[in-house]
Amino acid sequence: MPRRKPDPRRPQRRKDVRHGEPGDAFRCVGCRLDVPVLAPGTAHRNHCPHCLTSLHVDHRVPGDRRAGCRGRMAALSVSVRHDGEWLIIHHCQSCGGLSANRIAGDDNALALLRIAMRPLSDRRLPVNALLTL
């Protein structure tokens, strides 16, 4: 499959400080899976690759740990950047905040596709818009 990213973007910021997690794995709050911190294709593992659940710890910059919420963030929808890269929109279950995170190389493709298909599997699909084409 040809790569759809012709021009290289700005490289991701490296993590220069580890916040109280000396280990190399964390446990997912959604499915209790032990997840290694190192992820293929991204410098920041911020969601579980199996159930795509995240934790509300970062405020604006990845890895800043400035959010005091620590609530569970469920995957709400999928967005696409201009270069074709998918983003998961996470929705915090306790404070209602939203955040957009890049997908990682080992994310569950079935879970991603399920979220992406959710608008299309709706019964109240605006079919009229498609029929007028």
Add this chain to the structure above:
Amino acid sequence: MSTNKIRTVTDTFACVRCGLTVAAAGPDGTRRNHCPSCLHSLHVLDRAEGGPSECRSRMTPISIAVLRSGDWMIIHRCTRCGELTSNPISGDDNQLILMRMAVRPLAQPPFPLETFGDL
């Protein structure tokens, strides 16, 4: 009818992107928060503080989310500060743009979709 109610019925705003003059009240009587033609919005409410935002720049629609109740929400991202908000769609929103946003992930999948045909 009080003047306040008249004002909410007759109030209009101009879209920051397409310039369309839109009635501020939607078809169901609630106040709109995005243009029904191009679905762009304006960053006027600060979600974290709860009050008016000082940003006041354009917010582009980036994706469609479906709630458990089946209602569609538009996820907006501010072009200046990157803030994300979610707003419910209204009845007269441009359905072509809604559908375009809904199928955009499937048009550019990061993995081949052929394997899902076997499932």
